[in-house]
Amino acid sequence: MKTKSTKIIVAISLALCASASFAQAANSTSSAAKKELITKLLNMQKPSYDMLARNLMQQPIGNLMQGASAAMQQVPPEKREATAKAIEADVKKFVDDNTPLIRDKAAKLAPSTVGAVLDERFSEDELKQLLAWLESPVNKKFGELNVEMQKSLADKLLADLGPTLETRFKTLQQAIGKQLGVSPAAAGASGSTAKPAKK
Structure with missing residues (x-):
């Protein structure tokens, strides 16, 4: 489940992706304590990568389904229902097969993108405050109620x-x-x- 805070972190990662070479340079000057805080923050974001993966697939699949819907008019009426079910099954399999691929790749890229931004834009003290907020009962309660x-x-x-x-x-x-x-x-x-x- 994506909380408001995790949405902000993911948005930062998409808008401000840093290069791998920059990440290596930044990490080399960071303290061990700061690296540990960043790693903890990144680990907290892992549940949001599944949603990110599905969102990335949403537009191309939507376009594909629109095309399939239009083409369905050429299918004989008696075969439309079975054809629609077969297409839905194929799309579901595609999503199920590729969501883990994108999710796992996101987890691997996170240190050189999200981690680099956190390292560059936040001080060690600010990272501690951010972690304290994300782990606070108030934030967790808000996250649980946000879906409702x-x-x-x-x-x-x-x-x-x-x-x-x-x-x-x-x-x-x-x-x-x-x-x-x-x-x-x-x-x-x-x-x-x-x-x-x-x-």
Whole structure:
């Protein structure tokens, strides 16, 4: 589970990646105590690497699934359900196989990226304060409640805006269909194929 603090650390790692040569030079001037603090911080980030890996795969898989959804219209209706299930199984296997690969690589790169930033931008005393905060009961409580709070917000957003967004999405579908020269399928037949517009 990603807490607010781990999100900040991961964001720093993505925005301020340092080179390996810089990391080696920086580490050579760091005290043993500071290196130990950085190592402890990096170890605390390991649970977030799984989420990072899944996030990195989200966009390309989303694009792939959009293409597959469009191509599905060419599959005979009686075979669509089985084909969709087969595609979903392939995508799940891909995610399951590659998430550990990215996660493990992230753990290996962390010392030369996240660790380098922590070494350069934080003093030893600041690292101690950061660790104290991350390990504090207040931070742990916030992290545990954060998922619940985000879910509560998301549920409320969907309840309040769901009908409006659905209406607007249908309008967008109709506009795109008009540009493509197709008309939407009969109302209520969600997910069914679009029919060519009569000319």
